[in-house]
Each structure stands twice: as structure tokens, then as C-alpha cells.
Amino acid sequence: MANERLRDALMNVGHSTSTAADHVGVDAKTVERWLTQDRVPYPRHRGALALLVGRSESYLWPDALPAQRQSKAAASEIVETFPHRSDVPSQLWDSLLQRSSSRIDVLVHAGQFLHERPNFISTLKAKAEVGACVRIAFGTPESEATERRSSEENLGQGVLGARIRYGLVSYRPLLGTQGIEFRFHDTTLYNSIFRFDDEMIVNMHIYGVPGPHAPAMHVRKLAAGDVFETYERSFLDVWEQSEPAAW
Known part of the structure; x- marks a missing residue:
């Protein structure tokens, strides 16, 4: 299942898979898998992407954060x-x-x-x-x-x-x-x-x-x-x- 939230967020700030990959420090194919296969990045990459697009991790990957951590973050x-x-x-x-x-x-x-x-x-x-x-x-x-x-x-x-x-x-x-x-x-x-x-x-x-x-x-x-x-x-x-x- 595609991660349309991440795709839309990257488009809104003018980033392609390549530029996002350069920013996060991964291969462009890895970013493509995050977009098209709904793969969940490692925590350090989630944080970098969230900062890049100005969205919260819980918005981009609703199931990635444990409920307790979401509550503490809020x-x-x-x-x-x-x-x-x-x-x-x-x-x-x-x-x-x-x-x-x-x-x-x-x-x-x-x-x-x-x-x-x-x-x-x-x-x-x-x-x-x-x-x-x-x-x-x-x-x-x-x-x-x-x-x-x-x-x-x-x-x-x-x-x-x-x-x-x-x-x-x-x-x-x-x-x-x-x-x-x-x-x-x-x-x-x-x-x-x-x-x-x-x-x-x-x-x-x-x-x-x-x-x-x-x-x-x-x-x-x-x-x-x-x-x-x-x-x-x-x-x-x-x-x-x-x-x-x-x-």
C-alpha cells in the first residue's frame, strides 16, 4: 500500500525521491520503497523525513509509533x-x-x-x-x-x-x-x-x-x-x- 501522506508531503516542499534520499542519507530506491510499498523507515530516518517535510511522524506513519510514545509526545x-x-x-x-x-x-x-x-x-x-x-x-x-x-x-x-x-x-x-x-x-x-x-x-x-x-x-x-x-x-x-x- 502506497504512503500517499509521505508522497504528498514531499511534493508540497518540492522534494523528489532523489533529493529526499540525499537529505536522509539513503539510496533513492529506498525512498521509493517507502512511498510505493509503505515500508516504515528506521526511527532516525523517520525523524529526518518528518523534519524535512514539516509533518509529524505520527501523521506520516500512524502505526509506527507505540500509543504510549504518541501520548508522551503529545x-x-x-x-x-x-x-x-x-x-x-x-x-x-x-x-x-x-x-x-x-x-x-x-x-x-x-x-x-x-x-x-x-x-x-x-x-x-x-x-x-x-x-x-x-x-x-x-x-x-x-x-x-x-x-x-x-x-x-x-x-x-x-x-x-x-x-x-x-x-x-x-x-x-x-x-x-x-x-x-x-x-x-x-x-x-x-x-x-x-x-x-x-x-x-x-x-x-x-x-x-x-x-x-x-x-x-x-x-x-x-x-x-x-x-x-x-x-x-x-x-x-x-x-x-x-x-x-x-x-
């Missing part, structure tokens, strides 16, 4: 949990933003607290100007999903949509900056996601509880784990079905 990815998003230290937000160099992804409804942070907007611009990819998805202000969330948080009709529109003003200096893209999404937002390279803050949403009062966790990507990757895929799924933000 636990190890969770750096810290916070009872409320407002409890996430300011120093952590600043550190994650400053250390990021290649990717910053944000999935929110309004996310007002971000642009209210000193230098957040100017730092995004500076990061993009040196090659970082910045993607921010806001809730569509007039959508049913946004209005429902506004009601569930007891904010009142149209309040959350107005907050989104208000917040967009702060991002205007970034319009036209290469590497920065804004979109609107109409999805039910189960989690707000704030990704900084291989680390992220995930803010869980609870019915009737405002985002700042809901729990959050700091997650760091590990090759053998799949917690980070689960939220990464969730962001991508929303991003792919969202539309360019209408300013």
Missing part, C-alpha cells in the same frame, strides 16, 4: 496551560513574536488585544519585510457566525462585527506590504490560533465565555507529536475557504 508539545487567555504573560507574547522569522498565522474573530499591544503592527511589518509570511484571518463582520458568537458572549447585536471593523483600522498601515495577507472567514471558531514559526498559543472558546476568560495553552512543535499539527491543519482548512478581507 504531552511534551504542550509547554504550559493557562486558565484564561488573559493570564498568558505579556513577555511570552512579545518573545514569540520577536523570535519568529518565517511564519506568523493568526485566526480570530476580532483579536483586538493584539493590535493594542505596543509595536505589534510595526513588528509585523518589519518581519514581513525580511521574508516572513504573515496571514491573519478575521471573522466576516456581517456573517451569521460572527453574529451568533456576539450573541453567545452576551455582547449584543452587531457588537462583535463592529469590533472587527474597528480593529481593521489599526492594520491599514500593513495594506500592500508584501508577505502580509488578510482574509475574512465565516466558520464557527472553536479556537483562536496564534502561530509563531513552530510555536503557538491556542485560545479555546467556550459557550458564553469571552475569549480572554477562556483557557489557553502554549504549544511547541515536535517531530513525533501531532498536537501542533492538528491546530496547524485547522488554521489551513479555515484559510483555504476564507475570502480576501474587504476593507
